[in-house]
Amino acid sequence: MRLRSLSLMSFAVVLAAGSAFADRQPNFSNVAPKKKDTKPSVLTPPRTQVGGETFATAVPVATLPFFDTGNTCGYADDYYPSCAFIGNSTAPDVVYSYTPTADGCVNVSLCGSSYDTAIHVYGPGPTMIACNDDFCALQSTVENVALVGGTTYYFVVDGYATDCGDYQIEITACPAPCSAACPPGAILEGEPTCANEYDDQYNGGCNSTPPVFTDLECNELGVTVCGTYGTFSFQGLDYRDTDWYRFTIDTAKNITYCVCGSQASLIAIVNEDPACNIATQCIESSNAGQEVCCNVVLAPGTYWLFVATDDFFGVPCGSPYTFTLQGLTCPSVNVESTSWSKMKNVYR
Ligand SMILES: [Ca+2]
Ligand SMILES: [Ca+2]
Ligand SMILES: [Ca+2]
Ligand SMILES: [Ca+2]
Numbered sequence: 001m002r003l004r005s006l007s008l009m010s011f012a013v014v015l016a017a018g019s020a021f022a023d024r025q026p027n028f029s030n031v032a033p034k035k036k037d038t039k040p041s042v043l044t045p046p047r048t049q050v051g052g053e054t055f056a057t058a059v060p061v062a063t064l065p066f067f068d069t070g071n072t073c074g075y076a077d078d079y080y081p082s083c084a085f086i087g088n089s090t091a092p093d094v095v096y097s098y099t100p101t102a103d104g105c106v107n108v109s110l111c112g113s114s115y116d117t118a119i120h121v122y123g124p125g126p127t128m129i130a131c132n133d134d135f136c137a138l139q140s141t142v143e144n145v146a147l148v149g150g151t152t153y154y155f156v157v158d159g160y161a162t163d164c165g166d167y168q169i170e171i172t173a174c175p176a177p178c179s180a181a182c183p184p185g186a187i188l189e190g191e192p193t194c195a196n197e198y199d200d201q202y203n204g205g206c207n208s209t210p211p212v213f214t215d216l217e218c219n220e221l222g223v224t225v226c227g228t229y230g231t232f233s234f235q236g237l238d239y240r241d242t243d244w245y246r247f248t249i250d251t252a253k254n255i256t257y258c259v260c261g262s263q264a265s266l267i268a269i270v271n272e273d274p275a276c277n278i279a280t281q282c283i284e285s286s287n288a289g290q291e292v293c294c295n296v297v298l299a300p301g302t303y304w305l306f307v308a309t310d311d312f313f314g315v316p317c318g319s320p321y322t323f324t325l326q327g328l329t330c331p332s333v334n335v336e337s338t339s340w341s342k343m344k345n346v347y348r
Helices: 001-015 021-028 334-347
Strands: 057-063 066-071 094-098 104-109 117-120 128-132 141-147 151-159 166-173 223-229 231-234 237-240 242-249 252-262 265-271 280-287 292-298 301-309 319-324
Touching: 021 104, 066 094, 066 252, 094 166, 104 242, 104 280, 117 141, 141 319, 151 166, 151 252, 223 242, 252 301, 301 319
Parallel strands: 057 094
Antiparallel strands: 066 166, 094 151, 104 141, 104 166, 117 128, 117 151, 223 319, 231 237, 242 301, 252 292, 252 319, 265 280, 265 301
């Protein structure tokens, strides 16, 4: 399973539940949370049994995107999702096959299924190349599965332990990569490149003392900012560079915040709060080189944009990202309302 996706999901759930600030704050922190035990990722060869739907009788996928529904309960247990269960999982499974004509990459989602699913992917032959148990609650997704043209791959819809039920499978091509290269005319972040023992007092937002932000000015054409981020160690702990930008709107505006990060990124739009009680308008994560956007209609007020690496270690400092902010139009001068009053007087 992809840990960052999982942590994001728990974060979103925590936010929705509106629990105490103390529970939420670590998710925007620049310091890594304590490591959790994870399931072993040892790949086990598929455990083939007699009968049932197998690689040999897999349902072929002709083109992407592909969507199908079904129920696994009537099938035999032929394959073993080593990421989903330690021990003798006997959940029945269904197999789809796909032979891309060219090299590419797919995302496979079982979100929308009604039981505790697992997804595992094989190819060439019995080589497991991806496996996920829980991504969207108890349902499963694998992302960015690299495929080689001309090779046949097998997607196994499976269950946790002995679980079976109604499933939905969606196989889509990965989004086209974005470029984190800085376009001409963009605003440069200007923060020093992080390094071990770096202390971010530049735009560390609620992770700086006192909180500090980079202010963004309104621009009818949109705001483009080029910045850098990364991870480092500080007094023996894992940290990441978090960048917080601030803007104010005087009327409700439709704001679109899109980030292209060279690394897996976490982005958010946060309500300003002097006490740093984090309440998000939007939170999203992305894989490296894939654009991620927040689009929300915001009430008048001041907001923070958050961007950081999704990981707390292993990301080089100085890794670039570029973001655009659309909708941060300038306050209208009071001419319109005056004219409207005059108009009303004219037609009264
Ligand atoms: Ca199975
Ligand atoms: Ca599951
Ligand atoms: Ca930075
Ligand atoms: Ca920073």
